[in-house]
Amino acid sequence: MRHRPILTLTAVGAAMIAAVVQYAVPPAVSVLQRTPGALEAGQWWRLATPLFVQTLGWYQVVTNLVTLALVGMVAERELGRGRWLVLFVAGTVGGQVAAYAWQEPGGGDSIAICGLAGGAVVWLLARRNQASRWDVAVLACYVGALTGWGFLGIRAAAVGAVTAAVALYVNRRIALAAAAVCATALAAHADLHGVSLLSGMAIGLLLLVIRVGPPRAGRAAGRCRGAV
Numbered sequence: 089m090r091h092r093p094i095l096t097l098t099a100v101g102a103a104m105i106a107a108v109v110q111y112a113v114p115p116a117v118s119v120l121q122r123t124p125g126a127l128e129a130g131q132w133w134r135l136a137t138p139l140f141v142q143t144l145g146w147y148q149v150v151t152n153l154v155t156l157a158l159v160g161m162v163a164e165r166e167l168g169r170g171r172w173l174v175l176f177v178a179g180t181v182g183g184q185v186a187a188y189a190w191q192e193p194g195g196g197d198s199i200a201i202c203g204l205a206g207g208a209v210v211w212l213l214a215r216r217n218q219a220s221r222w223d224v225a226v227l228a229c230y231v232g233a234l235t236g237w238g239f240l241g242i243r244a245a246a247v248g249a250v251t252a253a254v255a256l257y258v259n260r261r262i263a264l265a266a267a268a269v270c271a272t273a274l275a276a277h278a279d280l281h282g283v284s285l286l287s288g289m290a291i292g293l294l295l296l297v298i299r300v301g302p303p304r305a306g307r308a309a310g311r312c313r314g315a316v
Contacts, residue, residue, distance in 0.1 A: 095172050096160030103156060103197060106140040107149045117141045121195040122187055135184060138195035148196055156201050159230055162223045163204040167211055171295050172204065175288050179203015182287025183280045190278060198234075199284040205230055206271060206288025207295070213264045214296050224260045228252040231267040231285065238279040 110117055120137035127134060142148040164172045183199025186192075209227050212219040229249040236248025248270075256263040271289065274282025 093161045093164045095169050096157060096164050099160060099176075099197075100153060100157050103140075103153055107142065107153075110141050110149075117143060117195070122184070122193055124188070124191040124193055127188060136180070138184070138187075139180060139197045139200060141195035143194045143196065148198075152197050152201065155230055156197060158226045159201050159205050159208070162226050163208045166208055166220075166223060167292075167295075171207065171292075174295065175203045175207035175291055176200045177203070178287045178291040179206065179284040183284040186280050186283040190280075192280065199280055201230075202234070202281050202284035203288035203291070205267075206285040206290075207292030208288075209264050209267050209271075209285075210289045210292035210296060213261065213268075219260055219264075221256070221260060224263055225253065225256055228256050228263040228267050231270050234281045234285075235270040235274055238274050238277060238281060 120134070120141045121143050122134055122138040123131070142152060160172070163175060167175070177200075179202045180200045182203065187194075187199075205227050208223070209231070212224060212227065229252045232248035232250075232252030233245040234248070236244035236246070252263055252266065255266050268289065271282050271285035275286050276282070
């Protein structure tokens with residue numbers, strides 16, 4: 089049971105239901121999407137509801153469903169469910185704060201996916217050569233595609249994914265390090281995905297420190313007690 093990507097499957101299922109509702113009840117989009125000035129008007133629900141509407145159309149629905157499934161499974165397998173939830177929220181918060189600060193309307197769950205991807209990139213970098221090549225490929229190609237899309241559009245997204253695959257062929261850690269550089273570049277370019285990726289990386293690093301620190305202290309204390 090602990091190896092099944094339950095959170096990812098739940099999130100994908102929720103996204104599919106939301107997509108059906110979006111097309112069955114078109115007015116729901118305007119009610120749920122991110123709208124500049126809405127928070128000041130007391131529409132606090134728009135802090136979370138933009139995740140449930142894909143305002144760019146069917147291709148955004150399909151892309152986000154596929155990437156949520158792939159990135160979500162990698163993050164849940166590598167980091168566990170608790171960290172998955174934390175990173176999902178981290179990406180959402182980072183992206184939403186940036187979007188409202190930049191007065192950027194719209195919606196989509198890619199910012200949450202970026203939180204998962206960013207945290208997983210940091211986690212796998214710390215694992216050195218233990219990282220699965222498939223998991224690294226998913227993360228590197230996803231970030232590479234986002235970078236190409238953010239700077240030059242859909243054709244560049246394909247180039248970015250291929251470039252990431254080439255970097256992976258050379259070395260896994262190079263591909264992951266390149267993903268971190270791409271996240272920084274996207275954020276500097278005022279792209280929501282870059283902010284969400286960096287948010288996930290920051291929280292992922294914090295989670296890594298928390299994971300590494302206390303257990304070592306506990307083992308040291310145990311040895312001291314044994315010596316006494």
